[in-house]
Amino acid sequence: MEPGTLSTFLKRGAIWGFIVLQLVFFSIAGKYLSLSDTAFMDLDNMLLLLKQSAPIGIIAVGMTVIMINGNIDLSVGAIFALAAVVMLDSMTWPVFAGLGDWVIPVAWALALLTGIVLGAINGLIVWKTGVDAFIVTLGAMLGYRGLVFMYNGEQPTSHLNWTLVDFAEAQFLGLPTAAWFLLGTVAVVWFIMNRTVHGRNAYAIGDNREAAVNAGIRVGPHFLMNFMLIGFLAALSAVVFYSESGSVNPNDGQLYELWAITAVVLGGTKLTGGSGSIISTLGGVIAIQLLRKGLGHIGADTETVNLVIGLILIAVLFLDRQLNLKGKQELRV
Amino acid sequence: MADVTDKTEARTSGPRESGMNSFNLAGAGRLLARQGILVAFAVFMIGFTLANERFLDPDNIMGVIRSSAILGVMALGVTFVVISGNLDLSVGSMMSFATIVVLDLHDKIGPALAIPGMYAMVLCLGAFIGFLVGYLKLNSLIVTLGMLSAIHGLTLTYSGGKNMDIADKEGTWFSVFGQSDVLGIPVPILLFALVASVLGILLAKTPFGRKVYAVGGNGTAATFSGIRRARVVFTCYLLSAFCVATAGLLQASRSLGSQNTVGQGLELEVLAAVILGGASLLGGSGTIFKTVIGVLILGFIQNGLLLVGLQFYAQYVVTWIIIILAVWLDIAAKRGKLWSPIA
Numbered sequence: 011m012e013p014g015t016l017s018t019f020l021k022r023g024a025i026w027g028f029i030v031l032q033l034v035f036f037s038i039a040g041k042y043l044s045l046s047d048t049a050f051m052d053l054d055n056m057l058l059l060l061k062q063s064a065p066i067g068i069i070a071v072g073m074t075v076i077m078i079n080g081n082i083d084l085s086v087g088a089i090f091a092l093a094a095v096v097m098l099d100s101m102t103w104p105v106f107a108g109l110g111d112w113v114i115p116v117a118w119a120l121a122l123l124t125g126i127v128l129g130a131i132n133g134l135i136v137w138k139t140g141v142d143a144f145i146v147t148l149g150a151m152l153g154y155r156g157l158v159f160m161y162n163g164e165q166p167t168s169h170l171n172w173t174l175v176d177f178a179e180a181q182f183l184g185l186p187t188a189a190w191f192l193l194g195t196v197a198v199v200w201f202i203m204n205r206t207v208h209g210r211n212a213y214a215i216g217d218n219r220e221a222a223v224n225a226g227i228r229v230g231p232h233f234l235m236n237f238m239l240i241g242f243l244a245a246l247s248a249v250v251f252y253s254e255s256g257s258v259n260p261n262d263g264q265l266y267e268l269w270a271i272t273a274v275v276l277g278g279t280k281l282t283g284g285s286g287s288i289i290s291t292l293g294g295v296i297a298i299q300l301l302r303k304g305l306g307h308i309g310a311d312t313e314t315v316n317l318v319i320g321l322i323l324i325a326v327l328f329l330d331r332q333l334n335l336k337g338k339q340e341l342r343v
Numbered sequence: 344m345a346d347v348t349d350k351t352e353a354r355t356s357g358p359r360e361s362g363m364n365s366f367n368l369a370g371a372g373r374l375l376a377r378q379g380i381l382v383a384f385a386v387f388m389i390g391f392t393l394a395n396e397r398f399l400d401p402d403n404i405m406g407v408i409r410s411s412a413i414l415g416v417m418a419l420g421v422t423f424v425v426i427s428g429n430l431d432l433s434v435g436s437m438m439s440f441a442t443i444v445v446l447d448l449h450d451k452i453g454p455a456l457a458i459p460g461m462y463a464m465v466l467c468l469g470a471f472i473g474f475l476v477g478y479l480k481l482n483s484l485i486v487t488l489g490m491l492s493a494i495h496g497l498t499l500t501y502s503g504g505k506n507m508d509i510a511d512k513e514g515t516w517f518s519v520f521g522q523s524d525v526l527g528i529p530v531p532i533l534l535f536a537l538v539a540s541v542l543g544i545l546l547a548k549t550p551f552g553r554k555v556y557a558v559g560g561n562g563t564a565a566t567f568s569g570i571r572r573a574r575v576v577f578t579c580y581l582l583s584a585f586c587v588a589t590a591g592l593l594q595a596s597r598s599l600g601s602q603n604t605v606g607q608g609l610e611l612e613v614l615a616a617v618i619l620g621g622a623s624l625l626g627g628s629g630t631i632f633k634t635v636i637g638v639l640i641l642g643f644i645q646n647g648l649l650l651v652g653l654q655f656y657a658q659y660v661v662t663w664i665i666i667i668l669a670v671w672l673d674i675a676a677k678r679g680k681l682w683s684p685i686a
Contacts, residue, residue, distance in 0.1 A: 140678075142670075146667060148615060313503075317495075327489070331479075
C-alpha cells in the first residue's frame with residue numbers, strides 16, 4: 011500500500027462513512043425517541059428520501075461540474091423558478107390547445123430550453139467580459155428572479171395536468187420517477203466528466219487555468235458548455251419537481267444555490283476547482299436529506315436542522331484542511 | 344559604460360516619449376471608467392429627473408435614503424470584509440437574528456438593556472466567524488455560507504419559529520431609532536451617516552484601515568511586513584457584526600415586530616451594493632464612500648423605475664445589467680481591453 015492511500019481512501023469515502031453513521035445513529039436513537047412505530051431504515055422511507063433529494067440533487071450535480079471548472083453559479087435557484095413558470099404556463103397557451111397531452115413534452119422542452127438559454131447567457135458573459143463568475147451569477151440571480159416576478163407578478167403560477175401528475179408520482183422498477191431522474195443525471199454527468207475530452211479539460215482548467223491555456227485548451231467554450239449544462243439541470247430539476255406539484259410561487263428555489271453548494275462541499279469538491287467527484291456530491295445530497303429526515307424522526311425541531319447542517323459544513327471544512335495540511339509546505343503566519 | 348547608459352536612457356526615454364500621448368488618452372478613458380459608477384449615477388439621476396419631476400423632490404430623496412439605510416449600514420461592514428479579501432454571506436440571517444433578539448429582550452428586560460444585550464450576542468457571532476476565517480484560515484465563502492444556515496437555525500430555535508412582536512407598541516421609546524426625526528432628518532439616515540463617517544475615517548485615515556487594504560491586496564506581503572493578518576481579518580468581521588446589529592436595531596425599531604426571515608436574501612443585495620461601489624472581490628480595493636454610492640444607486644434606481652412607471656420587479660433586471668456593466672468596465676479599464684483575454 012502506498013503511503014497516503016489510506017488517507018485518500020478515507021477522504022474519498024468520508025461522505026459515505028458519514029451517511030452510514032447517520033443511518034446507525036438515527037435507527038438506534040429512533041427506537042427510543044421516535045413517536046412513530048415505523049423504523050427509520052424502512053424501505054419506503056429510504057425511497058422517499060431519494061425522491062426528496064432529487065430537486066437539490068440534480069442541481070448539485072451541475073454545481074459540481076461548475077466548481078470543478080473553477081467557477082460558481084449563484085443563479086440556479088432563479089433559473090429553477092423561471093423554468094418552472096415557463097413549463098406550467100406554456101401548458102395553458104392557446105397555441106398548444108390542440109395538442110392534448112402532447113403538450114407535456116412541448117412544455118418540458120420549452121422549460122429545458124429556458125434553462126439552457128439562461129445558462130448560456132451567464133456563460134457568455136463570463137467568457138467574453140472576463141468578469142468573475144461569482145459576480146456574474148450574483149447579478150443574474152437578481153435579474154432572473156426579477157424576470158420570474160415580471161412574468162406573473164406575485165401570484166403563483168398553477169396548472170394541473172393529471173397525466174403529468176400520474177407520471178411524476180409513478181414508480182418504475184420500484185423507484186419513484188424523480189429518483190430515476192436523479193440517478194440518470196448522476197450517471198450521464200459522471201460519464202461526461204470522466205470519460206470525455208470535455209470532462210478532462212474541465213478538470214484541467216479548474217486545476218490550473220494557465221497551464222490549460224498553454225496546453226492549447228480553449229477555456230471559454232468549456233465555461234460556456236458547463237454553464238449551459240447547469241442551466242439545463244436547474245430546469246430539469248424544476249421539470250421533475252413541478253410536474254408533480256403543479257404550482258410554483260415566484261419565490262420558489264430561493265436559497266437552492268446555497269443548499270446545492272453545501273451538498274457539493276460536503277461531497278469534498280474544492281472551491282478552488284480542479285478536483286471533485288459527481289458520485290461524492292450524490293453522497294453529500296443524501297447526507298443532507300438524511301439529516302433532515304433523521305432529526306425529524308427523532309423528534310428534534312425542524313429548526314435545528316439548519317443549525318446542524320451549518321455547523322457540519324464548517325466542521326467538514328476544518329477537517330478537510332487539517333487533512334490536507336499534512337506534508338504540505340505552508341507559510342507559517 | 345557610457346554606451347550602456349546611453350542605451351538604457353534611449354530605452355527608457357523612447358517609449359515614454361511616444362507613449363505619452365496614448366497614455367493621456369488611455370488615462371482619460373481609464374479615469375472615466377474608474378469613475379464610471381459616479382458617471383452612471385449622474386446619468387441615472389438626470390434621466391429620472393427628466394422623466395418625472397417628483398424624483399428630485401426632497402421628500403422623495405429623503406424617503407429613498409431612509410429605506411436604503413438598513414441595507415446601507417450592513418454594506419458598510421461588508422465593505423471592510425471584502426477589502427480584506429474575504430466574503431460575508433451571513434449578514435442577512437445575522438440581521439434576522441439581531442432583530443428577533445432585540446425584540447424579544449425588549450419585553451423581557453426593557454429596551455435600555457435589550458440593545459446592549461443584542462449587540463453583545465451579535466458581536467459574539469461575528470467573533471466566531473472572525474476566529475474561523477482569521478485565525479483558523481478557513482475559506483470565508485464556505486464558513487459564512489455555513490453560518491448563514493446555522494444562524495438561521497439559531498434564530499428559529501430562539502423564537503420557536505414564531506413571529507416576534509413588542510407587546511406595548513405605543514408606550515415604548517424604542518421606536519425612536521427607526522421612526523422619529525431629528526431636525527427634520529429621519530434618524531435612520533443620521534445613524535447611517537454617522538456609522539459611514541466613523542467607518543470611512545477608520546478605513547481611510549488610520550493605520551488599521553491601511554492594514555485592511557494591505558491584507559486584502561497581498562496577504563503574504565502584509566504578513567512579512569509585520570501585520571498580524573489574522574487579527575485584522577478578525578476585526579473586520581467584528582465590524583461587520585457591529586453594523587449588522589445596528590441594521591437589526593433599525594429594522595426592529597421601525598417595525599416593532601418581525602418575522603424570522605426578515606433579513607433573508609439581504610446578504611446578496613448587500614454584496615451587490617458593495618460590488619457596484621467598485622470594491623473588488625479579490626480584496627484590496629474599495630472605499631466606504633463608493634459603497635455608499637453603490638447603496639444609493641440601488642435605492643434610487645428602484646425608486647426611479649417605479650416613478651417612471653415600470654413595475655417593481657423591473658429594478659432587479661436593471662440592477663443585474665448595471666452590476667455586470669459596472670464590473671466589466673472597471674476590469675476593462677484595468678486591462679486596457681474591452682473583451683476578455685479568455686480564449
